Amino acid sequence: MVTIVKYQQNDDINENGDILVNSISTYILSRKKIRENLKSKNNLKVIVSKKYANYYLDFEENKNVKVEERKKIMMNLTSLSLSKNIIKDLLYVKNKEKEEQNQLKKRYLEFQEDYPSEFLNILEKTSLDEFFEFFLEGLIFSKYKEYNFNILMENNPLKNFYKFFQNKIFEQTFIENYNLLLGIIEKINAKLKRTEKKIQMFNEFQMDKFLGDISGYLNFEKEFYIKNVLEELNLRVNYMEIKGYIELLTEKFQGNYEDILVFLEELKEAKELHGKSLENIEEWIKYYRDIYVKYNGEFYRETIEEKIKSIEKKYGANLNYLKESYKKIYLDMNEKFQNYYFENYGNIYNISNKRCLDSLLIESKKYIEKKKTLYLFIDCLRYDLWLNIKNDLKVKGFHCQNDDMAISGIPTVTKYCKKMLYSGKKYNQELNRDNQKNFIEVFQNRNIKEIKNIDELGDNIEGDIFLYEILDIDKIFHSIKDLDRDYIYLTLKSKLDKIFENITPEKFNLVIMTDHGALKLYNENLKSINFKNGDYEIENHGRYIRIYSNFYNEKKYLETKESFKECKEFYTISREEMLKYSLPLMEGLKENYFFLIYKNGYFPKATGEYNHGGISLEEVMIPFGIFTNEVPKYKDISIEIQENILEANKISDFKILLKNENQLNNVTIFLQFQKYKNTFEQIKGNKIITIPLNLEERDGSLKDNLIIEFEVMGEIKNLKFPVEIQVKENKGKKLSKKLKESRSLL
Known part of the structure; x- marks a missing residue:
């Protein structure tokens, strides 16, 4: 009997005359032996590897041949x-x-x-x-x-x-x-x-299909997707839609794309209020402090333009149009602001507005009665630069008690604005008086000393009120092109460090003040205009022109005034309007004819990269800070429900008034069970929190927890407030349903 065994296993051995078939030679030998054994009727076992298993079919039909097939191949x-x-x-x-x-x-x-x-x-x-x-x-x-x-x-x-x-x-x-x-x-x-x-x-590239058609394992797929999704930002304004596509990426690829998600949130916030009308100076101040400086304050932190460039570099995307669109947003907002400020200046700069230059020194008096006080004047101190030095002062033990925005005058130049600041009066009321004399008069009955050399200062110096001026920051802004953020900050910081080597917060209060800010000029938007008229004298400084003469000529004045009516390059302040802007008809023996304030995108002569004299947020919005060694105390926060009756099955606003007397930083607000989350870099004072919700119909009210996390005075706090929301029936959807049902019966 011949037995053919399929298939060979690893542990098979050649014994008792068995033949292991795993090569052509053993295959030939096996066929020879099979034929011999079929004739002699002796027993033979042939163990065949898989490769040769199908080459014995001619023998398998013989009744003297037995085929064993091993099923447990996995064992091999x-x-x-x-x-x-x-x-x-x-x-x-x-x-x-x-x-x-x-x-x-x-x-x-x-x-x-x-x-x-x-x-x-x-x-x-x-x-x-x-x-x-x-x-x-x-x-x-x-x-x-x-x-x-x-x-x-x-x-x-x-x-x-x-x-x-x-x-x-x-x-x-x-x-x-x-x-x-x-x-x-x-x-x-x-x-x-x-x-x-x-x-x-x-x-x-099809953004909504791409991820479904790729493997999700190759870096090029990911890089291509991110690049092309980001470049959609050049065309789309719905940043949350783009955010959704980036979030889908996290499902397809392993990785952390938090930088892009944060970037998209920032784009959304940076665009906030664009296209909307801000009704009063307080709204403009809030916009400038909370949004504009956050994303366009180049001397405080990375601007939105720099953030876009950073994302471009990291992900290889071309976001030129996006950059230009944001530059345009801030140019547009400045244009709106300059129109608002110029038209409403008379109302804004009235005696009751404590933000105006002529009110600041008087307001500061109530903070400084008990100690020596240094009044530090820094010419041309931009608000974003101030934010950095304010933090430095805190480290030195000087705590800001009145951290508020002041507003500069028109035109935003030292000649006019500093006089208002030092005198506590409008410019045309103190035309010919020396600034230092004006300053002394504000603090009458106090021992006042002007410091010329900083080494004169010390904790034991005799006197009550001290005035020191830093004047070269303005010169830096005017003269240096491609001004580096760190250069100007470190220049100012070194001067301040020198001052605080000599005085301590235990002995001195500190008041920091300025007269105006400065605007960055973009070369592609500038148009140089030189006003020349042989009949007048011209004072051409920065972004304004003063037109004057030795005598007043009515006919010449009216002719010139008529010629300015169609002028698009600047705002014209004529003699009839000078009182509104607190500007004088005469300065010395000179008759003022006009003040021309250049609009954004125009400047009167060759200049440095920064300039002032015009009306922009950067020139007008300025800091005024009062510092003592007293650490501000935290005051309890509460909430008040403003609107909690919401319509079902549609987006409705749940409104809460946050009652707050502190300056809160890095604020996050949650609705615990509705998965709502929003962040604010800073909340100062009361704030209405609007929470859009789309709730389903339900019996009774919905209960949730409002959670507020924030940083205040160097500590992180977490507050929880239980809230209740009433859900009312959506009458529109109910009517639609009834109409549909009634039609189905017809």
Whole structure:
């Protein structure tokens, strides 16, 4: 009897005359022996490897031939430390020495029966490293549509196995061993990068489909998606829609894209109020402090333009149009502000407005009665620069008691504004008096000393009130192009450090004041205009022109006034309007005819990168700070419900008044169960919090917790307030439903 055993296993041995068939020579020998034993009727066992198993069919029909088929093939693969998972197997084999690799590969091909023979033939003819790259390429690109798979696999011998690669076990093993495969994955990534122009979806980017048509494993896919989604910002204003597409990215790729999500929130906030009308100076001050300085305060922190450039550089996106659009936003807001301020200046600069230059010194008196006080005048101190030095002063023990915005005059130049500041009066009321004499008069009955040399100052100096002036910041703004943020800050800081080497907060109060700010001039928007008229004298300083003469000529005045009516480059203050702007008809023996205030985008002569004299937020909004050694005390915060009856199934506003007397920083507000979250960099004073909610209909009210987290006076606090929201029926939807039901009955 002849027994043919299929298939060979690793532990089979040649004993008792058995024949192991695993080569052409043993195959030929076995056929010879089978024929001999069939004649002699002796027993013979032939153990056949898989490769030769199908070559004995002619003998299998003989009644004296018995065929044994071994079913437990996995035992053989297991004994080889292999499995039916080709990725695991290839990784295992690749880690062996070359000779052992070849042996294992050979045995693997003999015993593996789960994969198509064409697939195994390619494995047999290809080196392990090469085959592994072919396989992983196919696995990754099988996530693409089949027509894209065919393009990407054009030169890959496994290009006919699109469906074969879509085996979930393969993908799971690939994910588990991802870090071990990074070298090969990077090669596949490079191939995609080279081939992208052949793939339609890389040439016609569709934001809503792209992530569903890629593998999610290649860096180029991620980089391409981020770049193209970000470039949509050049065209779209719905930043939250873009945010949604970035959030989808986190589901497809592992990674942290918080910088982009924060950036999109900042874009949204930076654009807040653009296009809306701000009704009064307090609204403009709030806008400037809370939004404008935060995103356009170049001497305080990274501006929105710098943030855009940073995102561009990191993700390779072109956001030129976005940059220009934000530059335009701030130019537009400045244009709105200059129109508002010029037209309403008479009402704003009245005796009751304590923000005006002529009220500041008088207001400061109530803070300084008990101690020596240094009044420090810094010419041309921008508000964003002030924010930095205010923090430095806190470190030195000087705590700001009256951190508020002041407003400069028209025109925003030292000649007019400093006189108002020092005198406590309008310019035309104190025309010919010396600034220092005016300052002394404000503090009559006090021992006042003007400090010329900072070394004169000290805790033991005799006197009550001291005046010291830093005048060269204005010169820096006027003279240096490409002014570096750090340069001007460090210049000012070094001067302040010198002062505070000599005085301490225990002995001195401190008042910091200025006369005006400065506006950055963008070359592409500037138009130089030189007003020349031989009949007049011209005082041309920064962004304003004073037109005057030795005598007044009515006819000449009216002719010139008529010629200015169609002028678009500047605001004209005629003689009839000078009283409104507290400007004098005469200065010395000179007759003033006109003051011309240049509008944004225009300047009267060659200048540095920064200038002033006009009407912009940066020139008008200025700091005035009073410092003592007393640490401000935290006052309890409460809330008051303003609107809590909301209509169901539509977006309705839940409004809360935050009753607050503190300056809160880095504020986050949550509605715990509605998953609402909003952040504010700073909240100063009371604030209405508007929370848009879309609630389903329900019986009774909805209860939630309003959670407020914030930083105040160096501490982080967390407050929780229970709130109740009434949900009323949506009458519009109810009526629509009734109409629909009534139609269905017809």
